[in-house]
Amino acid sequence: MFIKERLDNGIPVVMESFRSVHSVAIGVWVKVGSRYESSDESGISHFLEHMFFKGTKKYSAKDIAVEIDTIGGDLNAHTSRENTAFYVKVLDEYVEKGVNILSEIFVHSTFPEDEFEKEKKIIREEIKMVEDTPDDFIHDLFSRTVWGSEGLGQSILGRRETIASFSRDDIIAHIRKYYGTKDVVIACAGNFDHAGLMALLNRRFGGIRQGSEPKKGAAPVFKAGVKIFPKDLSEAHIVIGLPAISQVSDERYALFILNTILGGSVSSRLFQEIRENRGLAYSVYSFTSMYLDTGLWGVYAGVSKKRVSEVTELIVKEMLRLKDTLTEQELDKAKRHLKGNMLLALESTNSRMNNIARQEMYFGKYISPQDILKAVENVSMKEIEDLAESLLRKSLFSAVVHGPVDGDVLNGIF
Numbered sequence: 001m002f003i004k005e006r007l008d009n010g011i012p013v014v015m016e017s018f019r020s021v022h023s024v025a026i027g028v029w030v031k032v033g034s035r036y037e038s039s040d041e042s043g044i045s046h047f048l049e050h051m052f053f054k055g056t057k058k059y060s061a062k063d064i065a066v067e068i069d070t071i072g073g074d075l076n077a078h079t080s081r082e083n084t085a086f087y088v089k090v091l092d093e094y095v096e097k098g099v100n101i102l103s104e105i106f107v108h109s110t111f112p113e114d115e116f117e118k119e120k121k122i123i124r125e126e127i128k129m130v131e132d133t134p135d136d137f138i139h140d141l142f143s144r145t146v147w148g149s150e151g152l153g154q155s156i157l158g159r160r161e162t163i164a165s166f167s168r169d170d171i172i173a174h175i176r177k178y179y180g181t182k183d184v185v186i187a188c189a190g191n192f193d194h195a196g197l198m199a200l201l202n203r204r205f206g207g208i209r210q211g212s213e214p215k216k217g218a219a220p221v222f223k224a225g226v227k228i229f230p231k232d233l234s235e236a237h238i239v240i241g242l243p244a245i246s247q248v249s250d251e252r253y254a255l256f257i258l259n260t261i262l263g264g265s266v267s268s269r270l271f272q273e274i275r276e277n278r279g280l281a282y283s284v285y286s287f288t289s290m291y292l293d294t295g296l297w298g299v300y301a302g303v304s305k306k307r308v309s310e311v312t313e314l315i316v317k318e319m320l321r322l323k324d325t326l327t328e329q330e331l332d333k334a335k336r337h338l339k340g341n342m343l344l345a346l347e348s349t350n351s352r353m354n355n356i357a358r359q360e361m362y363f364g365k366y367i368s369p370q371d372i373l374k375a376v377e378n379v380s381m382k383e384i385e386d387l388a389e390s391l392l393r394k395s396l397f398s399a400v401v402h403g404p405v406d407g408d409v410l411n412g413i414f
Helices: 044-051 061-070 092-108 113-131 134-147 160-165 168-178 194-205 252-263 269-277 305-325 328-345 349-363 369-377 381-391
Strands: 002-006 012-017 023-030 074-079 084-091 184-190 225-230 236-243 281-290 295-303 398-403
Touching (some): 012 194, 023 349, 044 074, 044 084, 061 074, 074 092, 084 092, 084 349, 113 134, 134 225, 134 295, 184 194, 184 349, 236 305, 252 269, 252 281, 252 295, 252 369, 252 381, 269 295, 269 305, 281 305, 295 305, 305 381, 305 398, 328 369
Antiparallel strands (some): 023 184, 074 084, 236 295
């Protein structure tokens, strides 16, 4: 059962209760992420996310860890390009304890000065870890290439020099700017008493100040082209992509189906042709990145340096021929794949909480699993053909290669 209410201070609370589980997931979501940071504060949303766990008026950082471990719960957070989320998952008998811990870090963190330098070191290590994980790092390189050095093109983790510059005043200013009631959503999913939980949330989160500063700016422009990032690695990593649709587009289900057919499953065209038939890559897949006002559709592959040109040509060829070769069998299979994956994912209270939070932030309404299943099923062959026709144009492609290759490796392909 889904319910939406508001706290006394206006914060929307979206709740999905079901009695068949013994857990509750509760998240506090803030509508700010790395795309809203200026260049000289790149990474501050993620840095602040870390600092929320470094002590409150009541608990030290160790106390927080002990408290959540003692009840067998999970307390965590994540930062994306458009939002920051803090969440707790506990057994239903510990709902009050879970909310108290979550609200303690979100409302009463003290951001002790002596924790700043330690956390800066930790994040610098996190940056190094990503840079040493080329199949992750290639996506940051691609985002920077197509979106530019600001906004969506910025790394969520920030840069070493910006991380080094952050002070306590900087993160307090970031909180005052974005962490007001207009930019906060609370989401709850699992086995809980509705009235009791609302009373608890009002008590623990009622003190959050009103208002937030609105985000401004036009949608970024996707830049087509080719860029090579040479590095001595054991294999080369490729991302090829083009501009696509936003998170709120009515065509999103059609794109999910196209993506599934192209490279979103182990029976997809790219996986079968490049890995299974030709043995050219261990990992190859397509993906979508969708934001409030824009998006992209891309393909990743990790290959031998000798195979970069060959695999790139195969990917581009398969993408361009997609609109003319789609079959009803592929459409039906992709629909069943998407519906099955969605239903399996929604068996987790964390996934249910994430789902209703994102729906509230992007759509301002609840979209039931049944409505999503129906929307997927109703996508027609003409819709996916028309979308493929509008998106898949060679002049729009951008490609990035990271690895032991030289600058002319993709000459003549785009």
